[in-house]
Structure formats: C-alpha cells, structure tokens
Amino acid sequence: MIKWFSKFGKNKLLPIDFSVLKTDVHSHLIPAIDDGAQTLEESLKLISALQDLGFSKLITTPHTMSDVYKNTNEIINSGKEKVQQKLQELNNKILLEAASEYYVDFEFQNEIGKKEFLVFGSNYILIEFPFIEAPKNMEDIIFKLQLQGYNVVLAHPERYLYYTIKDYKKLVSKGVFLQLNLLSITGFYSPEVKKQSATLIKENLISFVGTDCHNMRQAEELKRCFTNPLWHQLLDSGKLLNSSL
C-alpha cells in the first residue's frame, strides 16, 4: 500500500530506502576492469554510498564484452578478492559477491555449453542486449542457456526501446527474469526509458531491480528513487526477488 504524507498542504510519498531490498544485483564496483570504478579508492567510495542507500549485500557485475572488456572469471574473482580484503581491513561488514553482465555477442554465444559463467543466487546469469536491436537468434540463445541450467536475467529491459510490451511478455513467458535499473524510474537515462519502465511495472513484469551503479553521480541520483511512485509500485508488486538473495 503506497503511503503518503502531507507537508505544507502538498501530498508527498514517505521515503523508502533500499534496505527493504537487502541486495543489489547489478553494479560495476571492481576497479579498472570495465567502465565502473577505476581505482580501489573509488570502489570503496561507491560501496559506502550504496550502503548509505540501505544495501547490505552487493552482487557486483562487471561487463564481459568481447571487443571492449575481455573479462574472465579469474580477472573478476581476483578483483573482487582485492576489494574484499580492503573491506575487511576497514572492518566493513558489507557482503560482496561478483558475477558478470554478459553482453550477448558472438563470443558469448560461442561459449554457451563450453564455459562456466559467473552466476548469483539460484544460478541466475545476467545478460544484456545491444541498444540498437535485439540479437537475431535471441530466443535460441536463451533456450541454450536454460538447457545448461541457467536462470536468465535480462538487464535493464526498459532500455531496449525496440521492444514492445508484447515482446517483454513473451520473454517472461519463456522463463526470463527482467531486471529493471532503479535509475530508469527517475528519468536518468531518458523520458522514453522512464515511460517504458512505468509500463513494465504496471504489467508486473519485473523480478529484480539493480542500481547499475558505475560512479558517484549515479549513486547520488539513486536517492531520488525513495519518494518515487514507481519505486513504491515496484515494492507493492510483491514480485521482487532481491531480498531472497
């Protein structure tokens, strides 16, 4: 139930921070392996900002993209361990795990069935599509991943403006979990992405939310979600799985 309070005669939503989610499932916090944090100092600053927003567990997901970010399980895990070591030294109790945000390109498709991908929770694999058009053999790729036992989570579906609500429903009916970026509901990316988010939320299609946090500017902007009606609607859906992780 959405709770409002009245201040100076104006109705405003009661702020709700991200502690209700417990876990963030999408961020770029490992230094210098993608376009997120570039130094250990930056990484710690972002982690602390995400803690201030209410998160107690972070599943960070560096990009794996064959042309740009040639990350391997070893690179990601050793980067995560360095951050964990520093957190321990600082007596910071936040839980940090790492998976990856896999860009569906030719190399990724080629590795299905050959490589063990980094996952979180119940074998969830986070994938992303190009912003211009869907991969041609998208359904086939998803099916192959599922055959390998992966639960496919599509990152920021609201940002693929080539998709209609019918396409999203079809994806969900095929067992794909949709992960919305929290910044999308503030209009951070564009008014169109915000509109697409509203539709996905209204249709109850979102299973996970993530910050997709790369930098302090985004960490700051995320605070604006707390009183955003779309964030409150997402919580009301009762469908979010973040806190189960």
Ligand SMILES: [Fe+2]
């Ligand atoms: Fe991302």
